Amino acid sequence: MASSFLAGERLVQALGPGGELESEHLPRKLRAELEAALGKKHTDGDSPSGPRRLVSFRLIRDLHQHLRERDSTLYLHELLEGSEIYLPEVVKPPRNPELVARLEKIKIQLANEEYKRITRNVTCQDSRHGGMLSDxxxxxxxxxxxxxxxxxxxxxxxxxxxxxYLGSQYIFTEMASQVLAALIVASVVGLAELYVMVRAMEGELGEL
Incomplete structure (x- = not known):
């Protein structure tokens, strides 16, 4: 979390000899802390400009409070021209090897469970399709x-x-009698066939 400013040249010059803050009669403690902060250079490996001066938010608040109490015409935002909020680099702690191994084991277990779930669904679908084809x-x-x-x-x-009909020609001479005899025999045979069909269908339905 940010807690300081990267001081710009405007703030450094204002605090220096003949600077704008010289006429504001800063308290000795506040001036000493500001001079110490601006005089101390912090090395930032990621900064192309090399060492930088850091001023804490507390010192900036104290400076702002002093300027307000004196009704100064010098405003804080003017002094902070060219300054930036300093965001320190977050150093990630080394990972625990045991924790990493445990996480990898959990990931493998979850992957196996997911694979089993997927293959189980595929098997059920295949069996269902096979049942549909069988039906x-x-x-x-x-x-x-x-x-x-x-x-x-x-x-x-x-x-x-x-x-x-053909056989009745040897018995009956009239066509009507021949047709009637043929119809009677055909009806009897048809009824017998129907009986056999019904019994067969009842057997098939019983098996289903």
Whole structure:
């Protein structure tokens, strides 16, 4: 946290011999502290201008208070022209090797848990997709079996009708009697086929 100013040339000259602060009759202690602060140079490795003079905020507040009490025409902001707030470089403490190792271990554990969670979701999705494909296959097979059964029913009834009609020609001479006999036989065969179909469908539904 900032606690001092980098004194500019204006403040240094004002405090020097013949400077603007000479006529303000600064208290001896305040002048001594300001001269000590401005006379002490601090080395800043990151500064291209080399050593710098640091003046604490407390001294600046004391100087401002003195100027106000004297109703001076010299204002503090004029003295601070060219000055800057000094922000010291923050030195990071060395990291604890044990703490670093523990953090790395925790990161690895979290990564493994995340990987397991992702792969578990993928496995569930795959199994769900496999189940959907299996259900679709069952439905296709059921429809196919139903179509074949209906086709067999139609062929069987038609064959029974044709065979009975052709065979009844040797028994009946009238076409109406032949057709009636063929219809009766075809109906009986159709009912028998329907019974077999219903029993088969009940068995399939029971398995589902």
């Amino acid at each position: 679709l296959g069952k439905q296709v097979r059921s429809v196919k079996a139903l179509v074949i059964t209906i086709f067999n029913f139609i062929v069987t009834v038609a064959a029974a009708f044709v065979c009975t």
